Amino acid sequence: MSKFIFVTGGVMSSLGKGIFSASLGRILLDEGFSVTILKMDPYLNVDAGVQNPFEHGEVFVTEDGAETDLDLGHYERFLNQNLHRINNITSGQVYLSVIEKERKGEYMGHTVQIIPHLTGEIRSRVTKVAEASKADFVIVEVGGTVGDIEGLPFLEAIREFWAEDPANSIFAHLTYVPYLETTDELKTKPTQHSVGELRKIGIQPTLVVARGVKELPADQKRKVALFCGVPADHVISLPNLTSVYKVPNYLQEQRVGHLVLSSFGMAPRTAETETPWVRFTWTIDQAKTPRRLAIVGKYVQLNDAYLSLREALHHGAWATGCDLHIDLVDSEDVEKQGVRLLDAGKYDGILVPGGFGKRGIEGMILAAGYARTHNLPYLGICLGMQVASIEFARNVLSIADANSQEFKPESKDLIIYLMPSQKGVQKLGGTMRLGVYENTITPGSRVQEAYGASTLSERHRHRYEFNNDYRTAFEEHGMRVAAVYPEEDLVESLELENHPFFVGVQFHPELSSKPLQPGPLFVAFVKAMLAHEG
Template sequence: MKYIFVTGGVVSSLGKGILTSSLGAILRARGYRVTAIKIDPYVNVDAGTMRPYEHGEVFVTGDGAETDLDIGHYERFLDVDLARGNNLTTGQVYLSVIQKERRGEYLSQTVQVIPHITDEIKERIRRVAKEQEAEIAVVEVGGTVGDIESLPFLEAIRQFQFDEADGDVMYIHLTLVPYLPTSEEFKTKPTQHSVSALRGLGIQADAVVLRSDKLVPEDVRKKVALFTNVRPSEVFTSPTVEFLYEVPLVLEEQGIGRVVEKKLGLEPIQPNLAFWQNAVRKLKHPSEEVTVAFVGKYVKMPDAYLSILEGFRHAGIANDARVNVKWVNAEEVTDLEKAAEALRGVDGVLVGPGFGIRGIEGKILCARYARENRIPYFGICLGLQVAVIEFARNVLGLEGANSTEFDPYTPHPVIDLMPEQLEVEGLGGTMRLGNWPMRIHPETILHRLYGKDLAYERHRHRYEVNPAYVQKLIESGLTVSAVTPGMHGRGEGLVEAIELPDHPFFIGLQAHPELSSRPMRVSPPFHGFIAAALERKRQTKDLAQRLLPDAPQRA
């Protein structure tokens, strides 16, 4: 087993997750089996209860773990399914050690950070790499060198160089090199201090990656090499790029793959990066362009919906189109007139996931406007639920229809908790998490998109379409296009997807298909949604040309 440890310095949010993902992609392009592990120094056991505005989206793995959003980057760049163990937190480590101590596994010992906490960290990293049969594990240490909470993890990865054979461990340090326009120069002093602090903890970086808005010139890289005890050929730049999928190409072009091969004693291999080159070309020079509305309540924090935005990019690559996103704050949509204003000029409408009552009525109004005006509609999780609520109110005629999440006393709880969920205690305990089967009915749009009768998608939700109302909804024209067979002993299937048969594209999924979408394997519903939006734009353009043949047409 080979290990690459990625640390960060100077400031947080430099892009360690993208660097880790890019290293994984570069090694995957050489044919190696790679896994990636994220270490988060916070005391939370997982990311499930964190605010999206503070932490970004919660990424759910197939086995139901609520993890850091970087796990999503790893899956998309490496094209692998990761698991609960790939996100390691301080809370998990200390909880495990305390439980072992209570069970008597450390009898007669004084339980300490060294060796008990560090041994737990090392054991978890090794176990994940072994279980996933990886040849190389790329491990990202969250936070910044100098943070108190990161010290046990940095000590643990320091010990790897003595526990493992020579040539099996590599350290890469990502650091900021700011550019000062006033003096027109790059400043390397923060990097020098950061690498020095890392050495003070017993870790000598084998390569340094400089984060900057543009490529750092050779003379600056030589200066960094001089002060950080690495060769100039081991100093790389990670500049700001238009698309994240360019980063593996930029780093490989600078030779980082060869340095990794040399340090880890790997056979020199010419990587096959053709997919990434083609994907970047399509992203930069697409044949078409489309605009979709994203209706949500965290619109000021795009990272709260990161996987959905990446799903748009994947669908754009597959359809050779640029997908522009128009953010719509659901709280500001208070009537149909405002919905029409917010959705003016868009070619598709996506209502995203979320919890809580804030912005719900605005989402319902946008779903209604899309249904009545035949605009392609895609509802994810809560987006399915608001579509059902809207249909029940305005087509089925059930006045006051709602979810019991938002109105516990609604006369028509078309969305509700299942009876077996009511007695479960603990946050997250009532949620459906991870992969669940969808049995897809034939002769539906969803079946055409997936091309099969059974598919698995990841879930993160608590409320369901109430089975008591399903038949009434079907009789009024709503199609239940997929169900999940049983839940906690229930015999009947729970609604997994709905669609409208007389609409160009109106689909809602209870699952989160964005979580399994990859650049090289786009999620079928995302592919279909963007294709439908493109078709609407073409039809709108053709109609305009027929009505006003001499009017100039916008590309």
């Protein structure tokens, strides 16, 4: 039977519950147990697919095509495994399911209520994940903050889990401990109030994890323990670290793995201390060769908008000994001020990421053109491949009106056009080309060199595709097709011949990159930046 660890948060949002949950999963894996993680999101959206990146951060896409919360990316990277759509539960999914069942008469005429019907639906979904994974431990992160009205059904559901089987459930509660610089004090009162809110609901935390800018000293741990009803060694300090990937090691220094296992009357199955994860974290500080990269995108005001991308770049950098510095450059600024923002040998590479809509597109096109003409390593992902195609068509093939149907549908030269399968689609949520597809790689291409195989399987999230009417002209002028989806003859990658590294891909390789298995394309891209001499 699976053991359940429920992770809640208090005081404020964005504390790092996802990182803690993923780190705890990593610890339990390294102690010999199987682990899966799921996220409960209290928002009423059915999924994250139509949420604005400025408001919510990136949309993480699973192999089976679910558009999920970005925390699933943390889970996959730390656990070194792929998760699925059932690992993300939203209020929207739960309410929709309950209402559909009510309309079908499945509740046999009973009055449908939050308790037991809504909470029962939540619990059944958690149980489904446990049964599908057969994991020793199921870690359940509850999104939001204790006290939020929308999160109450989820908190009640996990309380019911514990009430039915207390021997197989524990709770970890993350709170924020503010630091007052004027008095040089860490204040634990918000933590006390937060745990008090939990206890009113009927949940007593097993672990209290204190997040903050500084380490929580022993006397403050004892104070938290006294007011929160936990042993002092069950109060865990988690200050800001130089890398999120060091969190599992830091937690283990406080014997978190032992505390969790002993709460279930269990012991580690392995005594290995120098695990692959520990050895990986050593490479972070050993990366010494500096390089600077510009990500030219439209959502640069929020770091989380390109979270998986930045992580994948660092995976590739650490694997090659590169100390990579990333600047987020607003494509609208490039559009208004020109390529001087990228000039003067400041960067060793340019990356244009995915996105939607025409805002800032001309700035991205300028960035792709700058990389092409200055022999600067370039990687275009999804939209980044499309803008590179438009730039090439305009300035190499002399097609002045080259554009995308997404940005200028009236153009007579649509280099990028709506996929046939997307025509007539009215609903936005969950209707794009989503999930993993297998592509055939062109022999002798840079993509083939990077993957070292004849095929690749990566995740997708797009509606628009390269127009094959221009394929011959592109290849005749040195822009080679490097990968295709053979079932529909879709161009999945383009690369420029006689260039140090100029590759565009329609898929999202950042979504599959993991610290222990860096994305091949990012390793190749960083190597190209290391070879670049500005």
